[in-house]
Amino acid sequence: MDVLRTPDDRFISLPDFPFAPHHLEIGDGLRVHYLDEGPSGAAPVLLMHGEPSWSFLYRKVIPVLVAAGHRCIAPDLIGFGRSDKPGAQDDYTYARHVEWMSEVVFDRLDLRDITFFGQDWGGLVGLRLVAARPDRFARVVVANTGMPTGDRPPNEAFLNWQTFARETEVFPVGAIVSGGCAEPLSADVVAAYDAPFPDDSYLAGARVFPSLVPTSPDDPEHDANVAAWEVLGRFERPWLCAFSDRDPITRGTERQFLSQVPGTADQPHVTIEGGGHFLQEDRGAELGRVIAEFIAATS
Numbered sequence: 650m651d652v653l654r655t656p657d658d659r660f661i662s663l664p665d666f667p668f669a670p671h672h673l674e675i676g677d678g679l680r681v682h683y684l685d686e687g688p689s690g691a692a693p694v695l696l697m698h699g700e701p702s703w704s705f706l707y708r709k710v711i712p713v714l715v716a717a718g719h720r721c722i723a724p725d726l727i728g729f730g731r732s733d734k735p736g737a738q739d740d741y742t743y744a745r746h747v748e749w750m751s752e753v754v755f756d757r758l759d760l761r762d763i764t765f766f767g768q769d770w771g772g773l774v775g776l777r778l779v780a781a782r783p784d785r786f787a788r789v790v791v792a793n794t795g796m797p798t799g800d801r802p803p804n805e806a807f808l809n810w811q812t813f814a815r816e817t818e819v820f821p822v823g824a825i826v827s828g829g830c831a832e833p834l835s836a837d838v839v840a841a842y843d844a845p846f847p848d849d850s851y852l853a854g855a856r857v858f859p860s861l862v863p864t865s866p867d868d869p870e871h872d873a874n875v876a877a878w879e880v881l882g883r884f885e886r887p888w889l890c891a892f893s894d895r896d897p898i899t900r901g902t903e904r905q906f907l908s909q910v911p912g913t914a915d916q917p918h919v920t921i922e923g924g925g926h927f928l929q930e931d932r933g934a935e936l937g938r939v940i941a942e943f944i945a946a947t948s
Contacts, residue, residue, distance in 0.1 A: 650677060651736040653851050659844045660731060664837045666708045670731055675752045682731035683724035683753070687715040692762040692787065694940065695754065696723040699769020699794070701822045701855040702927065703730025705841050709933025710940070717941040722760065724753055726774065728854020730845050738857040743870040746770075746861075747777045754778055755785065764944055766790045768929065769899075770858060773797075779884070780877035788887040788947050789912070790940055793926055795902040796881075798874045799863035806897045807862070814859040820852050829926035831895050838930075881910050887947040888912035891939050893924030893932065917946070 660670075668684045675681055684704050694714055696707045704723040711721045725732040727749050728741060735741065754760050755778075763786045767775035772794025779786050797803070803811075814820065823839030834842075846852050863870050888910050890903040907913050919939055924931040 650740055652679065653734040653736050654680065655731060655734070655845050655847065655851065659847060663705065663841045663844065664835075666705055666841070668708070668711070672731075673753065673757050675749055675757065679727055679733045679735075679749065681724060681727065681733070681749070681753050683722060683758075684711065685720070685722055686711050687720040688718065689720060691718060691720040692764065693720045693722050693760045694764045694766065694944075695760060695775070696721060697750075697765075697767045697771030697775040698723070698726065698729070699767075699771045699773075700858040701729065701820075702769075702826055702842060703845055705730070706927065706929045707933075710929055710937040713934055713937025714941055717945075719764075719941065719944065722758065724750065725845075726750070726770070726854075728858075734845075734851050734854060736850060736853055738853045741854050741857050741861065743773070743861045743863075744873065746774050747781075750774050751778055751781060755782060761785050762787045764788050764790070764940070766792070766940055768792045768794050769926070770794075773862070776881065777873070777877050780880040783880060783884055783886075786886065788889070788943065789884075790889045790891055790943060791903075791906060792891045792921070792928055792936070793893055793896045793899045793902075795899060795905065796874055796877060797863050798878065799865045799868040799871045803862070803864050804898075804900075807859075810898065811859045811862075811864075814856055820849070820856055822846055822852070822855060826927055826930070829896075829898075831923055831925040831931045834930065878909065883911070885911045887916060887943070889916050889939075889943050890918045891921055891936065893921045893926075893928040895924060896926040896928070898926055917943070
């Protein structure tokens with residue numbers, strides 16, 4: 650496996666991002682970057698990003714949670730942010746992403762009593778971790794995400810996104826994130842999302858990710874996701890849906906959680922208004938307050 654590592658100088662002077670980098674090495678010799686903010690003895694809030702963003706996405710959420718006394722762990726998925734980037738699209742599979750993050754969360758960081766938050770692929774990967782080790786999680790918050798098995802056809806917006814990622818000659822990460830927000834991002838923030846990818850050779854993971862979402866029953870991860878849903882169907886710890894109101898990709902996906910996960914019963918589910926797909930950008934401080942209040946109400 651040929652692995653690329655983004656030079657550190659690409660991450661100098663990012664806007665509103667004062668957080669120190671942390672790294673650990675996992676199997677396959679891959680280095681994973683993560684943020685670790687707040688009191689080390691506090692129960693962790695695990696914040697997982699999706700496609701094609703990185704932990705920079707949580708710079709507005711983390712200060713609110715830290716101010717409420719929480720420890721925030723925000724890893725960069727392999728292929729994204731300051732984590733290593735295998736150079737071939739075939740190096741990336743859904744199962745590998747789950748295995749990589751499982752090693753980070755359970756084996757290396759040994760996180761317990763976790764409050765999980767996942768958006769986009771952060772949910773697809775992170776909810777598999779919840780299903781694998783439900784004993785490690787105190788509660789779950791999900792927003793603009795799902796865990797598809799492929800038994801239901803995706804909507805047109807997602808099919809268009811798959812086609813774009815597969816066929817476009819230029820894959821402008823910062824512009825893509827900006828386009829997924831309710832309001833356009835400033836130039837320096839767009840540049841921060843572009844920072845992990847000096848050129849197209851670093852983009853194998855970002856380009857292939859949409860194609861790894863199960864869209865048919867013969868997908869290689871169909872059975873694993875069906876099995877994960879069976880576990881979540883018995884998950885009784887508190888579970889909150891906090892989807893935004895302006896995301897055409899995941900609109901309506903929260904209904905599956907509400908109908909199948911018993912932990913969602915009688916919880917104060919919220920629709921965050923004015924948020925696009927990347928609600929952490931549009932409504933980051935509000936999202937942080939929603940998570941903090943949920944923890945306080947269910948502790």
